Amino acid sequence: xxxxxxxxxxxxxxxxxxxxxxxxxxxxxxxxxxxxxxxxxxxxxxxxxxxxxxxxxxxxxxxxxxxxxxxxxxxxxxxxxxxxxxxxxxxxxxxxxxxxxxxxxxxxxxxxxxxxxxxxxxxxxxxxxxxxxxxxxxxxxxxxxxxxxxxxxxxxxxxxxxxxxxxxxxxxxxxxxxxxxxxxxxxxxxxxxxxxxxxxxxxxxxxxxxxxxxxxxxxxxxxxxxxxxxxxxxxxxxxxxxxxxxxxxxxxxxxxxxxxxxxxxxxxxxxxxxxxxxxxxxxxxxxxxxxxxxxxxxxxxxxxxxxxxxxxxxxxxxxxxxxxxxxxxxxxxxxxxxxxxxxxxxxxxxxxxxxxxxxxxxxxxxxxxxxxxxxxxxxxxxxxxxxxxxxxxxxxxxxxxxxxxxxxxxxxxxxxxxxxxxxxxxxxxxxxxxxxxxxxxx
Amino acid sequence: xxxxxxxxxxxxxxxxxxxxxxxxxxxxxxxxxxxxxxxxxxxxxxxxxxxxxxxxxxxxxxxxxxxxxxxxxxxxxxxxxxxxxxxxxxxxxxxxxxxxx
Numbered sequence: 139x140x141x142x143x144x145x146x147x148x149x150x151x152x153x154x155x156x157x158x159x160x161x162x163x164x165x166x167x168x169x170x171x172x173x174x175x176x177x178x179x180x181x182x183x184x185x186x187x188x189x190x191x192x193x194x195x196x197x198x199x200x201x202x203x204x205x206x207x208x209x210x211x212x213x214x215x216x217x218x219x220x221x222x223x224x225x226x227x228x229x230x231x232x233x234x235x236x237x238x239x240x241x242x243x244x245x246x247x248x249x250x251x252x253x254x255x256x257x258x259x260x261x262x263x264x265x266x267x268x269x270x271x272x273x274x275x276x277x278x279x280x281x282x283x284x285x286x287x288x289x290x291x292x293x294x295x296x297x298x299x300x301x302x303x304x305x306x307x308x309x310x311x312x313x314x315x316x317x318x319x320x321x322x323x324x325x326x327x328x329x330x331x332x333x334x335x336x337x338x339x340x341x342x343x344x345x346x347x348x349x350x351x352x353x354x355x356x357x358x359x360x361x362x363x364x365x366x367x368x369x370x371x372x373x374x375x376x377x378x379x380x381x382x383x384x385x386x387x388x389x390x391x392x393x394x395x396x397x398x399x400x401x402x403x404x405x406x407x408x409x410x411x412x413x414x415x416x417x418x419x420x421x422x423x424x425x426x427x428x429x430x431x432x433x434x435x436x437x438x439x440x441x442x443x444x445x446x447x448x449x450x451x452x453x454x455x456x457x458x459x460x461x462x463x464x465x466x467x468x469x470x471x472x473x474x475x476x477x478x479x480x481x482x483x484x485x486x487x488x489x490x491x492x493x494x495x496x497x498x499x500x501x502x503x504x505x506x507x508x509x510x511x512x513x514x515x516x517x518x519x520x521x522x523x524x525x526x527x528x529x530x531x532x533x534x535x536x537x538x539x540x541x542x543x544x545x546x547x548x549x550x551x552x553x554x555x556x557x558x559x560x561x562x563x564x565x566x567x568x569x570x571x572x573x574x575x576x577x578x579x580x
Numbered sequence: 581x582x583x584x585x586x587x588x589x590x591x592x593x594x595x596x597x598x599x600x601x602x603x604x605x606x607x608x609x610x611x612x613x614x615x616x617x618x619x620x621x622x623x624x625x626x627x628x629x630x631x632x633x634x635x636x637x638x639x640x641x642x643x644x645x646x647x648x649x650x651x652x653x654x655x656x657x658x659x660x661x662x663x664x665x666x667x668x669x670x671x672x673x674x675x676x677x678x679x680x681x
Contacts, residue, residue, distance in 0.1 A: 177656030187667035
C-alpha cells in the first residue's frame, strides 16, 4: 500500500488561517499539517494500512470549510468511526462468520446423513459401518476445527470491540473534561467581562455627573463675567480708560482664572473620553478573543451528543465479554447556552436630554433630591429600597451641594442604577417615584 | 477736593468689588482643579482595575489553550489507535482463516 506521506507535495497556501482549511486551497491533503507533534510520531509507528485509514479519516473531516482543527478531531472521534468504517467492518466480519457457519452446517448435515447410513448398515449387519464411523469422527474433527476457528474470529473481533468501547469511554472522558474545563474557565471569564462592563457604566456615570457640574460652573463663571463687566463699566464712568482697565492686575488675574477654569473643564472632558475609549478597546479586544472558545465549547457540546452505533454482529452463545461496558457513562451534558449579561436598554432609552432647551429650570442640591426620594421610599416600601447616599456621592463624584435640574438628576440616577445593576423592576419603581415627587419641577 | 475724595472712594469700592470677583473666580478654579484631581484618581483606579481584569481574563483563555492542546494530542492518539485497530482487524481474521486450511 502506498503511504499517504507520498502526497506531501502541496504548497501550504492557507497560512492566513491554519485552522480553516478551505476546499480547493488544499487540493492535496497533508497529514503532517493536521497532526500534533506526538500524533506525528505515533503516525510514523503505525502500519501502512493504519496510515491509510488515518489519512482517509482526516482528509474527509478537513474538506469542510472553516473547520477548527480541534473540533474537527473531536468530530472524527465521534462521527467518522461510527459510520461506514465500522459498518463495513461488521458486515465483512459477519460474512466471514457466515462462511464458517455454512461449512459447519454442511459438515453437520453430512454427519447426520452418515449416521443414518451407519444405522441402516448396522441393522443389516453390514461390516462397512466401522469405516463410516471413522469418517464421522473425521467430520466431527472438521466441525470442531471450524468451531474453534469461529470462536477465534469472534474472540478477535470482540477483543477489538472491547478496546473500541474502552476508547469510546476515554473519548467521552476527554470531551467531557474539556467541556467542563470550558465551563470552569468561561464562567469566571464572563463574570469578569461583566465587571469590565460595570466599569464602562461607571465612566458613563462620571461623564454625566461631570457634565452637570460643568454646566453649573459655566453658569457661575458667566455670572462672574457679568459682574466684572458691570464693574468695568463703572470704572469707565469714573473716567478710567479702557487700556488702563485692561492692564489692571485684578482684571488680568480674573481673566486668567476664567481661562484656566475652562481649560481644566476641557481637560476633564478629554480625560473622561480617553478613559472611555481605552476601556471600550480593552473590552472589545478581550471579548473578541473569547469568541472562538465560546464557539468551540458549543461545537463540542453538539459533537459529543452523538452516540456510537451498535455493531450488530452475531454473538456466541457463551456470552459477550464486553457486555454493558459502554453503558457505564451517562453522557450528561450541561446546557450549551453561554450566559450573557443583558442590560435593560429601557434605562438608556429613557434618558432625556431636554435640559439644553429649557434654560430657566429650577435647580436643587443632590442631597435634597436624595433625601426626598429616600423619605418616600422608606414610607412606601422598606429600607432595602433606600439609596445609599454615601455610595451615590462616591460613585458619581458629585457633592451633596451640587445643584441640578430634575431631568439631570433623573438621568444621572438612572445611570447610577444601571451601573449598580439594580433590577429593572426596582428601577421602574424609582423612576415612578422621581416622576411623582418632582413632577411639578420638571 | 471733595470730588477727588469721592472719586477715590468709588475707585476703592470698585477695587473691592473686583477683588471679590477675583476671589470667587479663584474659588471656582480651585474647585474645578480639585474635581479634576479626584476624577484623575478615580479614572486611574478604573484603569488599574480593568487592566487587572483583562490580565485575569487572558490567563483564563491561556489555560483553555493549554487544555485544548492536551485534548488535541489525546484525540490524535485515540484516532490513530482506532485506525490501526480497524486496519488490523481484517488482516488478523484473514490470517486465522488461512491457518490450518
